[in-house]
Amino acid sequence: MMFQFKVLLAKFACISLMLSMSLHSQEAEKTMQLNLDEKTVTQQLQALRKEVIALNRDLFVLEEDLLFPSSTQIVVYLSMNVGTYFNLDSVELKLDDKTVTHYLYTEKQIQALYKGGVQKLHIDNLGQGEHELTAFFIGKGPENREYKRATSLTFSKTAEPASVELSIxxxxxxxxxxxxxxxL
Known part of the structure; x- marks a missing residue:
């Protein structure tokens, strides 16, 4: 009788193990299906983000073309090849004695400029004729002294777009x- 009880108990254990495995495989299948659904949604979101970014870029280009037509456009760029004698803190830009930009730099931006980066400092509309551009550079000079220097350029704006490069x-x-x- 004890032997039959042990056999019956063993059969019960096998049946419960098979049921448990069956339930576990069903749960695993449901989990896999949910994961596939989540991946599909994630992939759709990523595709949608890419489309939004592309649309935003196109809108920016159109906005720039509308606000700054090429016949009146002037763009001022900044580049640097320094580090030994000057550490840039900020740049102030005047166009025809009117301050148009004052830019304060972070350490990351300065490092990007040191590595050959070029910054679009200012974009504006200008009428044709003679104009004066003055840039004030503020930072630390030799021996860590306060340093403020300026450079000026008088140029004639034509119907063509104008570009000016400020370099240090x-x-x-x-x-x-x-x-x-x-x-340029």
């Missing part, structure tokens, strides 16, 4: 930074 370069001969404004 180290002069090892003078052991000073040089500030230049060049019409």
């Amino acid at each position: 370069v180290d002069s090892s001969v003078k052991q000073q930074p040089l500030f230049k404004a060049v019409e």
Whole structure:
């Protein structure tokens, strides 16, 4: 009788194990289906994000074309090749004696400029004729002294778009930074 009880108990254990495995496999199947649904939704969201980014870029280009038509457009860029004689803190830009931009730099932005980056500092509409651009560079000069220097450029705006590059370069001969404004 004890033997039959043990056999019956063993059969019961096998049946409960098979039921447990069956329930577990059904739960695993449901979990897999939910994961597939989540992946599909995630993939759809990522595709939608990409479309929104592309649309935003296109809208930005259209807005820039409408606000700054090429016949009146001027763009001012900033580039640097410094580090030894000058550490940039900020730039103030005046166009025809009117302050149009004052930009304060973070350490990451300065490092990007040191590595060859070029910043679009200002974009504006200008009428045709003579104009004066003045840029003030503020930072730390040699021996960590406060340093403020300016450079100016007088240029003639035509019907074509105008571009100006402001550049800061180290002069090892003078052991000073040089500030230049060049019409491109």
